Amino acid sequence: MDYMPEEQERGITIMSACTTCQWGEDTINLIDTPGHVDFTIEVERSLRVLDGAVGVFCAVGGVEPQSETVWRQSEDFGVPKIAFINKIDRLGADFEAVLEAMRQRLQANAVAVTIPLGQGENFSAVLDLVNEQTLTFDQADQGQTMHRAPFTEQEAALAAPWRETLLEKLAEADDAFVDRYLEGAFTLTDVNAALRRATLARTLTPVFCGSALRNMGVQPVLDAVCSLLPSPVDVPAPVGRDAEGRDIVVEATPDAPAVALVFKVLLENGRKLAFLRMYAGRIHEGENLHNTASGKDDRLGRIYRPHADRREQLECAGAGEIVVGCRPALGPHGRDLYRPRAAAFAGEHRRLRACDHAGA
Ligand SMILES: Nc1nc2c(ncn2[C@@H]2O[C@H](COP(=O)(O)OP(=O)(O)OP(=O)(O)O)[C@@H](O)[C@H]2O)c(=O)[nH]1
Numbered sequence: 001m002d003y004m005p006e007e008q009e010r011g012i013t014i015m016s017a018c019t020t021c022q023w024g025e026d027t028i029n030l031i032d033t034p035g036h037v038d039f040t041i042e043v044e045r046s047l048r049v050l051d052g053a054v055g056v057f058c059a060v061g062g063v064e065p066q067s068e069t070v071w072r073q074s075e076d077f078g079v080p081k082i083a084f085i086n087k088i089d090r091l092g093a094d095f096e097a098v099l100e101a102m103r104q105r106l107q108a109n110a111v112a113v114t115i116p117l118g119q120g121e122n123f124s125a126v127l128d129l130v131n132e133q134t135l136t137f138d139q140a141d142q143g144q145t146m147h148r149a150p151f152t153e154q155e156a157a158l159a160a161p162w163r164e165t166l167l168e169k170l171a172e173a174d175d176a177f178v179d180r181y182l183e184g185a186f187t188l189t190d191v192n193a194a195l196r197r198a199t200l201a202r203t204l205t206p207v208f209c210g211s212a213l214r215n216m217g218v219q220p221v222l223d224a225v226c227s228l229l230p231s232p233v234d235v236p237a238p239v240g241r242d243a244e245g246r247d248i249v250v251e252a253t254p255d256a257p258a259v260a261l262v263f264k265v266l267l268e269n270g271r272k273l274a275f276l277r278m279y280a281g282r283i284h285e286g287e288n289l290h291n292t293a294s295g296k297d298d299r300l301g302r303i304y305r306p307h308a309d310r311r312e313q314l315e316c317a318g319a320g321e322i323v324v325g326c327r328p329a330l331g332p333h334g335r336d337l338y339r340p341r342a343a344a345f346a347g348e349h350r351r352l353r354a355c356d357h358a359g360a
């Protein structure tokens with residue numbers, strides 16, 4: 001998703017970028033944020049609108065200073081998280097050390113849900129501690145095809161202490177699971193339900209491992225995004241403001257009046273692009289939306305679904321989606337209407353902008 005020439009030259013992410021993808025039955029709206037210290041604001045404005053996050057760590061580099069900053073920010077915003085320890089294929093990869101560093105430096109109750117079988121050049125498979133299965137990835141199709149097999153005796157012995165830690169930590173973190181755990185009468189469904197509750201309550205951080213480069217161990221992370229991280233209806237309803245400036249509780253339903261938050265504004269070839277996180281209702285191209293930060297109405301031109309630098313035009317967008325609203329080109333007559341309101345967007349971007357569904 002790093003599409004800017006400067007990003008490609010330097011090999012780092014500078015600007016956050018959005019995309020949407022399908023995984024099974026679920027739609028995932030994804031924001032990729034920079035990890036570099038100079039671009040913290042890009043992370044912060046994204047965290048404001050995210051329902052959940054995946055923290056990506058390097059199995060060799062471990063927890064970097066900037067990761068501590070971003071992790072703390074995400075805690076301030078109350079964002080439930082899972083973590084992925086990447087680059088297990090690299091020489092010097094140390095999964096356990098990174099897990100320990102997450103506990104020490106991030107004060108995260110990090111617990112492994114998958115562990116690597118071998119590391120560095122010996123990395124060959126991922127052990128799924130919940131399902132007690134070995135996951136292998138066909139390298140012929142770059143790891144897209146994943147196979148599940150029951151643990152061999154050796155793998156079961158390797159996984160046993162890790163699984164015990166997972167279950168113990170889950171029992172500590174989740175009151176509903178502890179009784180079943182002590183009775184020894186829990187099912188797979190109980191474990192998954194407890195993992196989900198503990199993730200949403202942020203009492204535990206499930207940790208996954210693999211190699212993104214080889215698509216090894218990535219599928220369980222996507223599964224976990226859908227099964228452990230919250231959907232828009234699982235998070236507490238945010239408080240916004242209506243056209244009269246009164247606080248309103250915004251329920252994430254498509255039938256309610258439209259409510260969106262502009263979390264980022266870009267000027268591109270004289271056109272102003274507003275990145276909108278939809279919280280309720282639906283918006284349609286050409287509608288007027290009330291901007292509660294300026295107290296004025298703004299016309300929404302076209303609506304796009306962003307895929308990094310590509311955009312797919314939409315007629316409408318609904319609750320839960322991240323879309324780009326595009327205004328017409330800047331011109332002498334449009335100046336007042338389209339001038340970027342720096343104060344409103346910088347200082348007041350934390351507030352919700354309520355929009356009148358009728359377009360008034
Ligand atoms: N060996 C190995 N290299 C990887 C793996 N995943 C990513 N890389 C390499 O690591 C480098 C950085 O990858 P990025 O995807 O840009 O990392 P990032 O976390 O998005 O970086 P920032 O956004 O700049 O913080 C690239 O050269 C990738 O090819 C992996 O699983 N194994």
Ligand SMILES: [Mg+2]
Nearest residue numbers: 012013033034
């Ligand atoms: Mg990046």
